[in-house]
Amino acid sequence: MKKKMSGLIQFCLFLTIIATANPALSQSKSKKPLIVFVTGDHEYSSEATMPLLAKELEQNYGMRVKVLKSSPDQNAEENIPGLEALKDADMAVFYLRWRRLPADQVKYIDDYLKSGKPLMGFRTSTHSFNYPKGHPLEKWNAFGEFALGSPPGWGGKAEHTHCGHDCSTDVTVIPEAAKHPILKGVSQNFHVRSWLYKVVPDYPAKGATSLLMGKAVNPNKEGFADNPVAWTWKTQWGAKVFATTMGHPEDFKEESFQRLVINAIHWTLDKPVPDTWKGKVAINVPYRGM
Template identity: 65%
Template sequence: MIRIPVAAIARKFSLVLCLLAVGVSTGFGQTKNKQPLVVFVAGDHEYSGEQTLPLIAAELERNYGFRTRVITSSPNQNAETNIPGLEVLREADLAIFFLRWRQLPPEQLQYIDEYLNSGKPVMGFRTSTHAFNYPKGHASEAWNAFGERAFGSPPGWGKAGHTHYGHESTTDVSVMANAAKHPILTGVKPAFHVPSWLYHVRPDYPPTDATLLLMGKSVNPDKAAIENPVAWTWTNKAGAKVFFTTLGHPEDFQEEGLQRLTVNAIHWLLAKPVPKKWKGKIDIQVPYRGIVK
């Protein structure tokens, strides 16, 4: 019989415990804590972000090895003054925002401010251009320009010509020729169509040092229309990598091009290789609700 000293067994057991504690692979795979944490923050009145984002989060966990958290306005999408759970941003490796006209209290804004100042990557959808809507003279009024600070979008709705082309319009989307090889555009069709109405962000946004990825052309606009960027990357003043898209109507997410764009952008922002193999179209069947009080 071969006898193994008890002390030797104890030393090996202690080593395994230490490796697990620091997240080093021990042959059983990496510990869960090595997976990036993606935090989704939703509250948008109109576009059902609190329904579409969890479907994306589930796909990231099921097929792409990320941890996720989705936090939403409470008790529902029309609750403008409360998004419980924002403290999780202190643990986040990536924060993704889909907000519209919130008026959060200072203690909740603090967590978002900390995250933006950290220089960690940030991503946003559609109405996050006008995420906050504090009245003139309010102590938090500067937050109305959140979109400009975080994403290089117009500083709120209606400013710098930030409008859209009417709810009866839709949008043709095309890949910018000089960006076709960008990793975020891997597997994205050169052109596709979405139900959402095009946001007008030009001429001042996004910033001149942004990289434009997708351009939108309004179909059946209610006024004279020009082409506008609908997706771009940027580095904001905190040094954070940024991806932003003005798409985000719930039926936009039925388009595989937007799904791939989203998954690719999350990988790119986290300095992960963009998936070479697409895991398949995500089943997102969320109808447009509009603004329901």
Template identity: 65%
Template sequence: MKRILRRIVVSHRLTGLIVCLGMAALFAFESPQPAALLKEKPLVVFVAGDHEYSGEQTLPLIAAELAKNYGLRTKVLKSYPDQNAEKDIPGLEALKEADLAIFFLRWRQLPPEQLQYIDEYLNSGKPVMGFRTSTHAFNFPKGHPSEAWNAFGERAFGSPPGWGKAGHTHYGHNSTTDVTVIAEAAKHPILTGVPASFHAASWLYRVRPDYPPQDAVPLLLGKSVNPDKAAIDNPVAWTWKNKANAKVFFTTLGHPEDFRQEGVQRLTVNAVHWLLGKPVPKKWKGKIDINVPYRGIVK
């Protein structure tokens, strides 16, 4: 009788152990570690150094907004020691980890080891975005080993290959620009919440007739106000896929007074999301406080 009772107890214990192990295995399968559930936020790297438009002051404000209200990680890299320093942007190795690179550059002459990080990023096929003077981001002298970088704008954004190339010019520092949404592009996600027309402080850049490329999608058209020469209307924002098959957004806007406008802020935030493959924000978090003065070229 005692033997029978022992067998019953052992059998009961084994059954309980099996049930417990089974439940533990089930729990482990259905409830992975919290770290496994966390997806790393996309990293947006801003690269600034433009002499004139205070990009190193406006871009950090945009970066902070993206981090605070839109769930992105951001990093801002600047020319050192100031915006007029053309030969050093520390930290470009951050592009190795970037999910999106945003450039606001003008006439840099970076060393080969820094250019290499930009080259690797452009070859990666990851999305790229640029503002205004990034059409002529580099200005190496004729015959310099890095002279080909002067055409960075064409390679990265589908803009003219440097200042003065293909007729790339503007209509005078005393002019401004009336901007309108191009009707055929009105439903593009990047234009969500952007006014159908607005006035921009940026003097209009001429990129036509050869740019942007024919396979680009122009979003905004600019008309020069008070031009200093005969003016034609030009696209001021477009999307494209460059030769690395990367999604591109570029705008020739970029005067600090442009960034004060809520419509331009929405254009920028929307473009960041679109380039990252994320839906544009359903709810706009509100106007960003950007009150950066226009500096002009001061050396």
């Protein structure tokens, strides 16, 4: 009995020595990536869709998640508590619209971008900020351009606009991108409620890889061109990016859109895109409108 106990003690001591000698290896194998969702939009209910997406990632895909929201509600443009969580994030997901955050909060986002860690942006994140002319943080109005490879804010020289609220979008896989890992299991053709955003001819930015093309259905404007609705890119700080101009709450009911997003999160984290789809997620969030 004593010999057995002695052997067990020696074995436990051996494991302790190994873990102590290489703690980074031990931690890297066990640590789940932390995804921080930063939400705050007046229109698309991101404060409701993003937690459901986060829950799915946590329960079925081995992620840790934290969802930040504008306070006291989605219309509060000057406060998103908890942005210090970005210091520990392995990935940031942005769904913002025309915020005017104070400098101390923007500093957390700035530090995150400069870290070169991966990020994702949904729809109105192309125009995440809306500081008045001459404001010390006015350059952040171009967040979409330097963070996502999209037009630098709404309107402007890029004429970033959409096809009208009566419009919706037919989405097709771009043939040259068909074998991209993000498109694994995504239908060649599907439809979303999002009215198509104009990003061409100058965006997505140089170096981007467009994955999906959108065609306006019932546009309110004549001659509205086809536009990319999802692409990958790399920032000046070396961060892998996935950006999409889709993100209407009804889009999240579409299984191909769900799979696109979950695939993209894995890809930007340098994790293998799942071979096994865990199944459609129940995301039934109404469109709020303005």
